[in-house]
Amino acid sequence: MKVIINGSTHELAADASVGDAVRLVTTSASGIAAAVNGEVLRRACWDTTPVADGDQVEVISASQGG
C-alpha cells in the first residue's frame, strides 16, 4: 500500500504500523512526534496502530527556530 510520509509517497507492507512508517524517515529514538491524518499519536501507540493505504503521516522533530 502507499503511505505519504512527510509529503513523499512510500510503499509499505499491508500490515505496516505507524512505527514502521516513522522508522522509514528517521532512526532517532527521542525528540520525535508523529501525526496521522492530522491527529497526533502518542509514541506508545505507534507500533500497535496500523496505517492504511493513502494515510498521511507527519514525522516531526525540533529544529533551529524562534
Add this chain to the structure above:
Amino acid sequence: MDDPFVIAGEAMGSRLIMGTGGAPSLDVLDRALAASGTELTTVAMRRVDPAAAGSVLEVIAARGIRVLPNTAGCFTAAEAVRTARLAREALGTDWVKLEVIADERTLLPDPVELLDAADLLVADGFTVLPYTSDDPVLARRLEQAGCAAVMPLGAPIGSGLGIRNPHNIELIVEAATVPVVLDAGIGTASDATIAMELGCDGVLLATSVTRARDPELMAEAMRAAVTAGRLAFLAGRVPRRRYATASSPPLAG
C-alpha cells in the same frame, strides 16, 4: 543580587530567552547560547530531515538549558494547537511559545487566531507563552485566557528595528500580573536594555545574536544589556528635567 525570573512557578537566573533560529552552524549556536547565559531557548517543530548532521536538541541539552518549542509558521489556531501537541509529545514539555502569524511579509501575529489558540491550549493543560502584538488590550485578553506570560513584539520578527512603541510596552507592563517578555525586534544591546528599563521581566531574541557578525560576542553583549536594564529599572531612573541640576555644590561665596 537574587532576582529570579519566574514563569509559571519556575525560577530562572537569566532574564534573557534566546531563540536558536538563524545561527550559521550548531557550533556557533552552542557558543552563543553559552555566552548568553540563557536558561530557556526556543526551537521550531519541523519535518525530520534524514540528512541533518547533529541535533539542536543535543546542543541545548548538553548546556542544561530548558527547551521552549514554538509554533512558528502556523497561520491558524488549529495548526498552532496541532504543532503544540506534536511538540509536547516530541519534547516532553507542556510549555509552548505560541505564534500564530497573519502573513509571511510582516510575520505579525493574527490576534483573532492567537486568542483562539491560547484558549484551546490553556484548556488542554499547556503553559502558554504567546508572541503578541504590542496591543495592551490583546495582552490583557491573553492574560485573562490563562497565559503564563505575554510576549509583545518591539518590532517585526527579524527586523532589528528595536522598540517602535515604548509607550504601549509600558502600558502592557503596568497592567500585567504575569511576566512580560519583549519578544522580537531587538537589533542591538541597547534595545534589550530599553526593554528592561521599561519594566519588562525578560527579553526574547534570536536574530540579533545569531546573525550578528560575531554571534558569541553579541550574546555576551545581550547578557550584559539585559542585566544592566534590569538593574536600572530596579534602581529607578532620575526624573527628566528641562534644565540643569548641578551635581557639584556651589562655590563658597
